[in-house]
Amino acid sequence: MSDDESTLTTKFRECEKAIHDFEADDIDSMALKPIIETLLTLEKHVDRLDFFSTNEQFEEFPSSSLQFLLIPAYLGLAIENVPAELDLRAQHLRTARTWFRRFLERLLLFGVISFKLPFLDEDGEAIPDPEEAELPQRNHEVRRTERIRRAEARKNLEMALEKLQIERKRNNDESTMRELYIVQLRLWAIKAVSELDSIAEELPLAEHMIKVRSGAATHTPAKKPPSLPPFIITKDEQQRKVFGLGYPSIPSYSVDQWYESMQQSGRFGDMSKPNVVHIDGQDGGGDDDVPGSDEDESEEARQKKIIFDDYKDTHRRGWGNTHGKG
Secondary structure: OOOHHHHHOOOHHHHHHHHHHHOOOOOOOHHHHHHHHHHHHHHHHHOOOOOOOOOOOOHHHHHHHHHHHHHHHHHHHHHHHHHHHHHHHHHHHHHHHHHHHHHHHHHHHHOOOOOOOOOOOOOOOOOOOOOOOOOOOOOHHHHHHHHHHHHHHHHHHHHHHHHHHHHHHHHHOOHHHHHHHHHHHHHHHHHHHHHHHHHHHHHHHHHHHHHHHHHHHHOOOEEEEEEEEHHHHHHHHHHHHHHOOOOEEEOOOOOOHHHHHHHOOOOOOOOOOEEEEEEEOOOOOOOOOOOOOOOOOOOOHHHHHHHHHHHHHHHHOOOOOOOOOO
């Protein structure tokens, strides 16, 4: 582990402890404010050092670096829960939503999760959010069933994580550490989906309260909230323009189906890929049906692969985002 990564790890562990303490009601939400600043700084360093290059596969990332994939999820939770005036509540919710989505997109990009993200279309492009948030039109019974399933999934993943933490204390080998981080990432994927559902329900109410306070009859255009650090949004959007999501195929699983497939395998840290649906609409059939073969790829997917291969030839690992390097 390099000196840079060692320093980042120390800071990250401090933030992680604060997040866990908040979830356990051991600290007040006001304590999240400095944590947000530290996490933002950590994310900038991770991006600058190009820890998670799109030129590489997940298997190529060092196990010690995988923990940093959690930073956007921690940012989402902290920003969602930090105290704010009513006028800023909607802005906080939108910002938290962006971080949770970024977290899930990264996991999907690197194959850690394999379920369809509702905010992406069939080509992996972001679906624009409406100017005014609307309450989700969902059956209450369906919503209740989903919450029960997600709660069960979280409980089982937490139990698996605890077992791996105990195992790691007994035998601190790399394979145990890697499996532990994969399970932790998947646990937070379930949490992120639940938090996004909560934000979808609260955001329309928060926006409505702002209108009530300011007087809806004036129809004063709302000021756009400050954007997230541009290096993050710009990088993600540029990748989408060149590579789509960077994925030659898209998942057909719902989050519940994805969890059930892991549960049946008995190992939540297993990185084998479930069935996917190719962009051209053909069903995937497991390891024998490898995305990227000439017979199964659409012309568009083949062209993206050619562009991506050319990109990898001219951009070595570490090239990444040179913003801030002078």
